[in-house]
Amino acid sequence: MPDHLLEVRDLSVEFHTAGGVVKAVRGVSWHVDRGETLAILGESGSGKSVSTAAILDLIDMPPGRITSGEILFDGRDLLRLGAAARRDINGRRIAMIFQDPLSHLNPVYPVGWQIVETMTAHGLPGARARAEALRLVTRVGLPDPAGALRKYPHEFSGGQRQRLMIAMALAMKPDVLIADEPTTALDVTVQAEVLLLLKELQQETGMGVVIITHDLGVVAEIADRVVVMNAGEIVESGPAREVYHDPRHPYTRKLIGAAPGKGEMHPPLARAEPVLSVRNVRKAYGTFTALDGVSLDLMPGETLAVVGESGSGKSTLARVLLRLDEPDSGEALWKGRDLFRLSPAELFALRRDLQMVFQDPTQSLNPRMTVAQLISEAWAIHPRILPRDRWRARVAELLAQVGLRPEHANRYPHQFSGGQRQRIAIARALALEPELIICDEAVSALDVSVQAQVIDLLDRLRREMGIAFIFIAHDLPVVRDFADHVMVMQRGRVVEHGTVRQVFDSPREPYTRALLAAGLDPDPDVQAARRAALRTERRAAGA
Template sequence: MAEHLLELRDLSVRFHTARGLVQAVQGVSWHLDRGETLAILGESGSGKSVSASAVMNLIDCPPGEITSGQILFEGRDLLTLNEEARREINGRRIAMIFQDPLSHLNPVYPVGWQIAETATAHGTPAQEARARARELIARVGIPDPDAAMRKYPHQFSGGQRQRLMIAMALALKPDILIADEPTTALDVTVQAEVLSLLGELQRETGMGLLLITHDLGVVAEIADRAVVMEGGRIVEAGTPYDLYHNATHPYTRKLISAAPGRGEMRADRAPVTPLLSCRGLRKEYGSFTALKGAEFDVMPGECLAVVGESGSGKSTVARLVLRLEEASGGQALWKGEDLLTKTPREMAKVRRQLQMVFQDPTQSLNPRMSVYEIISEAWAIHRDVLPKSRWRGRVQELLEQVGLKPEHADRYPHQFSGGQRQRIAIARALALEPELIICDEAVSALDVSIQAQVIQLLGRLRDELGIAFVFIAHDLPVVRDFADRVLVMQKGEIVEQGSVRQIFDAPREPYTQRLLAAGLDPDPEVQARRRAERLALQA
């Protein structure tokens, strides 16, 4: 019998790139046993996803190349098996779920067919596979499984799509489930539900769970052991408690210190004349009301955080204020003038003062444009802002201001990491020197240290330039550290708003209390208490 269910021994992977060889994984060794959860913790570029991809035979060779090591599954080295033997194992014995389910679900097939197809591809009769798909859809908590079977991926929320990916991965009752950042972009309550679901399924089936994450809170919530990776190497390993309280490596300590929710909350600000005032703001889509009479103010130089689950109306508020969608009613008063009644020409002038940073910079940055072209485009549209002779120098200044290098101006978005792309998006937003920036989940998918750097950058811009922020987020510890005031939304309504201290220390509404209880803490002891509180609230 094999000593471990899955074991990596001295695995090394490198990639041939235009700039030479990149050593993505260097001499990595770890193991996973039945019924155990092993977390691989690290930031982008640490090699955690590459090592998991090697297990699933998902590394393109070339340009990738496994140069050494073994991947032992029940004692058999997967690297020595032929393609046919690997196909028998992948999906059936070892399954994987990915960070972005929308990218991995086929948009033109119903989800029921896609889940059933996982089983039929391995020889399960079609009728049996379809019954299994319906059973799994019900098991992962999707309402009305019969109707859900006939729906397409775009008809589900992000959390539901992740549940469907889990159902697909479990179709053949695998021995190992690899989860690559499965909760990164999910709301705190949905994240807690998905992690709880994974734990339940693991207890039912006894499968080993390999969890790839950059979130220390996820490690504290679900992991039995964790390994920390930096630069393709394992720098530390141990239980979540040992890593949090007794970390020895500087990189592990840096990750812990970068975890949000530990800083001083900002003091209450003296009242001033609002920069933006929304009154009775509404949005209706046919018979469905997405936003129900929202009323709030944004003061000069302050950060108003907007929190709530998917579908609560957070992003709708942002789109209405910026006139990316037309409101069904109400007012959005910018310095006393209603944005909702302005003509397109008038609105174009106001847009110089209102900018937005979107959640996914990969989609919001044009891949065909260089960084210089992306940032300078604002001056090409608003020609009176800056003479063309100064564009190059100003772009370089903005890049340095957001922590990038001047020479990055001539590169393209795909040549940067996710955190760097978000910095480029922020530099673009700063090009017109706005008075208000709306950040729609702008840091939700970033590594903890990069997230901390971006929040620090935004805080510096607020203090130095007096920029106000509407900060739409589901990451409550980040909100705690950055915001001045918090607005809590549920089902299109504002259920509570107040200073950050009031919302976090003395929330009045049960919904706000549930949101706070669902948040994850990197300290395993604190997280154990939160888990107990969450269960008590559910009861």
């Protein structure tokens, strides 16, 4: 059997916590070869990041313990090497980039210093390291490379920070690059650029790449082979195309089935009197214009998806409509009354009609309140809706409605998974029987399979209760199966607004087309065809 560049064999890792021993991965084996990209695909808690942490000696022991296995690199078992030998390999032969580049770069040192440090730590003289840092930063495509080296991490955008992380990781021309969810926090167009950069750099250097992701689209775009992990074990592995088209394991099938953007689109709604009519809303923060004349109509029971990248103003729109922020001008007629001109008392009465579900249920639910308290708080604030003696029964009803059990009422938020917590947040929004729920990235933080469940739930609530939704998302495929109308925003303006079919099947605006093109399809063949088309296009442009 030929030697692989890097091979993990039968690795088992457990963590000793206050709640007992957690077996993070069990008997995991995979390998990566030179010039190849391996994707480790899994949802949160699947243990997908554990084996790579073991490779770089990033597991704290205790509480961690490696109970079996070996990691072969260069004919040696990394797990048997001393700390100094491991340090020598880290950063020089095997390098890593992470999900959230802002927190993974040291905030108090200039980025140039941090890139140079990788090289000087491995013995390069300072002057050469500085010259090399300039070359790297130029290569990863940052504007004004010399100036960029002197700046601090907070002065860059998310995509630029990830480019800097890549420059830092590639400084010593490593043989293996491990990328842990490298594009998860980025906008789709930026994600596409960063993945393209990784691919180009791999072709230049011939390094092996291990990419850890929860996103089938990323696998389709970049991976040659994929291993699928669930609950600490590898359930399936093979070439990315084969795994996508012919999944063997039920879990893989479920994961592929849950990928959004494959179902039936909603037929156009019959015209009706709009329940909410927003005209020409403007909002500026200092010199930054967040909303630049936004107008929209929302019919009863309609789902309007508002899609845009960061800085497009989509969240500001939600905050302004709920008067969490005051608009500078414009009007928003809710059943004929202007939300922006209501007195605090009138607004309070109206609040029960308009509810909001936030992105991160971990942060939007008070950790010291039980589920029952969280849900019935709304009735304490609006006392005329429900007499106190009926609270318990209604909480149980609401929990059943969002797919939880009545006995969950006495538990605290931390005892639930992310998807369950979002269901609690939805139950809380439903408590006041609203007519409109604004969801701000309500499913973005959830795993794909959970995402699908929550979207199904919202869709059912809409059908059964006629609730209208404004559904804010940065991701187009997520809204495709769910929205009636789609509004695409860019820099505070509405660039396109139409039925879901019109926007997805025949987008009029170049920006919408760019967004759709940048979104990754879970099918490797579709992505390969898109890449081929892009190459032809470029060649034609170049010729």
